Amino acid sequence: MTTETSKIKIAILSGKGGTGKTLLSVNLASVAPSAHYIDCDIEEPNGHLFFKPENLTEEVVTVKIPQVNPALCNACRQCVEFCRFNALAFIMDRPIVFEEVCHSCGGCSLVCPINAIDEKDKGIGLIQKGQSEQVSVYTGILNIGEATGIPIIKRLLAMEQEEPSPLTIIDSPPGSACNVMESIEDADYCILVAEPTLFGAHNLSMVYDLVTLFKKPFGVVLNKCLEEENPAEKFCEEKKIKILYRIPFDQELGLLNSNAEIAVRKSEKYRALFASLLDIVIQEINHETSSHS
């Protein structure tokens, strides 16, 4: 490996939940000599259940929400007309803010001709940071009912930059929507995890489209592989996608994982498995970098 000095960011994605993103993320982070694990699945973060991080610190993530000063407001209604999200209503000659509909664009305070709109901070969630052996664990937690966790993902990735690590593993949210896009933006490489089913192949094609659109180097890990035909593998062959690894359907691994144990910390066999997967990925990244420079 020639990567001791360079910093590598790997995002782990899948088109649906339950394919093995977190399994892969926590084990890849734990097999490295030192790593950051970033849980960007802010709607249901679960990496911390495996790492059980200690010395937790917390930071509240806030967004800006308009606040109308009734003493200044001249009831011109420009803020209400401006808002594309309909987060402001004009009732009894006053604009009323619907905080949960607001997207924090700040437009209303800009269009107000008499500066009657200030912005106040509104907490939308938390970031927890802690240590689990050689892994720094960053967890984003979106409050229930909030429309978007993107500000939390932005903050997570910015925070992680403050103390860079040789290896950063980003556990992305499931799917291929905005949250996922935000989480892979700075990634050097994306690992797509897929199940050996038709549904798995369909979901793989969604994230395949996304990483292709973002021009990210990527490869696929086929998880829960059985002897029989694998539609996800077939998809990879058709699209000429690099298959990084085939993790077999394995009851022992499944049991460790469902008990929230990190397999590489419990068994030499799995340590060897994930270490060789990490080696393959790092070789791929080095290959990508050298072939593009």
Next chain:
Amino acid sequence: MKIAIPMNEKTLNSSVSAHFGRAPYFLIYDTETKESVFIDNSASASRGGAGIKAAQVILDQQANALITPRLGDNAADVLEAAKIEIYKSVEGSAEDNIDALLNKKLSILSEIHPGLHDHRNK
């Protein structure tokens, strides 16, 4: 008094729309002049916050009452703040519902559903 009703079609004898925020039209009926006006619901194509904007449309028409089969919480907040009465519609045409309201046969809409807010990312 002015009564607002969400409508799919612009006729008094058609039925009340099943949706409030995204109904294509609103009927505004004036009980004093007995005049019916159909207006376009500018909120129907909104990406989000349709209920709030639709409630704003009703409010700007100076309606005093709304007859609807259902209503989201944000729209209800706007209408309640504006002191607009909210009645639950019954089977039948818009006209039947107006008659029912005038004969005090409609009940206040008690179930307000959580908004069908259109911005889940999954």
